[in-house]
Amino acid sequence: MNSFTSEQTPVHASPAALRALIESRRAVRRFTAEVIPDEVIRDCLEMAVLAPNSCNLQPWSFQVVRDPALLKQLHPVCMSQNAAQAPLIIAVLARPDTWAQACKDIVTYWPEPEVPQRIRSFYAKTAPFQYNQGPLGLLGLFKRQLVRVLALRKPLMRGPNSKAQMRLWAVKSTALAAENLMLAFQSHGYATCPMEGFDEPRLRKVLDIPRQAIPIMLLAAGRQGEKGIYNPRLRFPLEQQVTWL
Template sequence: MSLFPSESAPLQASPAALRALIESRRAVRRFKPEPVPDAVIRDCLELAMLAPSSCNLQSWSFQVIRDPALLAQLHPVCMGQNAARAPLIIAVLARPDTWRQACQQIIEQWPEPEVPARIRHFYSKTAPFQYNQGLLGLRGLFKRQLVRLLALRKALMRTPNSHAQMRVWAVKSTALAAQNLMLALQSHGYATCPMEGFDEVRLRKVLDIPRRAIPIMLLAVGRQDDKGVYNPRLRFPLEQQVSWL
């Protein structure tokens, strides 16, 4: 039985509508200067945060940059990309450092009068053991050795058991939220461009990014301008990327 049982049966969206939305999303690099309404931004961020995340720890955060002066500072940080001239940039951050707070919040904000015993135990005992890597990663080193021994007898979740693995753990969940965010903005008629081309050292000087947060992309957002899409879409054949077992 799942640790987190669903409240209701999943709704069935129109496959054609979903395909049309996904196919319409392109990386746009030229935007019109008109601002994106706050109500649209908030709605799309709410949808982003409905993405699944490992153990529901929601290891992400977002910085919404609309101030023209701050946007101007980001343009050279993004090495002069045209997309970085968008009227809105959202910094998408992976947060391997927030698991402890998230465990506490889940217990405190559980959406039922009583927190089930299994939930309380998981977030007060199991998750802290799994995600706490200790000073200089020494606790993670101990856990890696322990897992090697215990895994001789049964299947175990072997990661994350290091600070490096925690970074990967957080980035995976944050990437799911980023895709939700792009599709939500597309549904409102706003184009996006996920930018990985930026100088992270200079970015941290411009934005107030927590030390252990990982900027995984700067998402440029706005109305698509003329010649905003540079090239036709190219995707490799399905048969090349998929194995049927």
Template sequence: MSSFTSAPAVTPATASELRALIESRRAVRRFKTDPVPDDVVRDCLEMAVLAPNSCNLQPWNFQVVRDPVLLEKLHTVCMFQHAAKAPLIIAVLARPDTWKQACQDIIDKWPEPQVPAAVEAFYRKTAPFQYDQGPLGIKGFLKRQLLRVAGLRKPLMRTPNSHAQMRVWAVKSTALAAQNLMLAFHSHGYSSCPLEGFDEVRLRKTLDIPKKAVPVMLLAVGMEDERGVYNPRLRFPLEQHVSWL
């Protein structure tokens, strides 16, 4: 078996360290003005993009905002929320529109001399069938009808078969990367607050966000200031959310 087929063994220490990291991360809403060094940002972004993602098509973008003028504008865009007054804001964008280029990139950048035939067939044929919704979503509509009939006989993947479903598709993977990003910053001693409280129209204008990109969240990052965490942690009992089947 080749070395890359399984993840390296985890030790019990890793589990308790991960628990400590996850437990101690909080949404921080007051930051010091100290900048976040670029090498830390880069390291965290590298960890963000190691997130699992659909078909490895990596449908995300990150806009790293350090410019004080832009940061001030983002504070306004976030309706003057205290949490948006940070020395660094990363706009986490889902890209439902980059899958075609990603299919080509996977073949071009395959990390072995020969792209396995099954991989090439998947990215040249299966993926385009799954993700191409056509102009005005017409291909998606036709696929939905086809799947309705073909699905009577065998289990089939039913989505994404519309532009709206493509947005959900891209947001799922991007949200996982955002969580990696928050934990990565936390592991470097920096706090963060995910923000969806923003004016999307103004955000798009301010950061010149491509039309088809979906702003998933803004991530405010910095050193925690005094009383940075507003409330004690509250989570509902596990039983409320979990069913064991």
């Protein structure tokens, strides 16, 4: 059964099981040398891309680094931190540049024999207008002015109408996929550590990252090693961060 296209009866995990999984996830800084099987990595990536995302354009990509020589090159790029010595590192990339191809792919991979006309129309006209910023961002500038005028009469979605907004748009969806990815590894008994401490220009050279892709994190994964968790968990009081209206 294709998990991406089949109709399924909704499955509800128990709150206790979900809480146990989430609470068990910690940022692990030391890993054993045990290699994660490819089938486990693939399963985790399949769960990652089931994350909700804007307009279903799935603006992400992943570079799976398993080669020992390449991992060795990444270690100094990651400030030589212990977590970067994991047997697996996945570069999680936000892709504000893939929306046009994604609009075509929606129609190509539609999970029903016939693509509804409203879907064809949306991804042929509405979505391209919404996400295209034009040469030098000039179309985005025009759209910002147009929205400013039209919004005087009714509420409107105000973006993304600039290249900076497109970067944020892609990062938000990719972050959701990254959380799925971490919990997926946790469900298989593997630990993870999301690393933001890396030298991006050097990272781009080592991994040959596309120019417009945004590395939002390097995810180290593997079996938790001895003294892999440095400190007890600390979260601020919920009342400090939540407003009930």
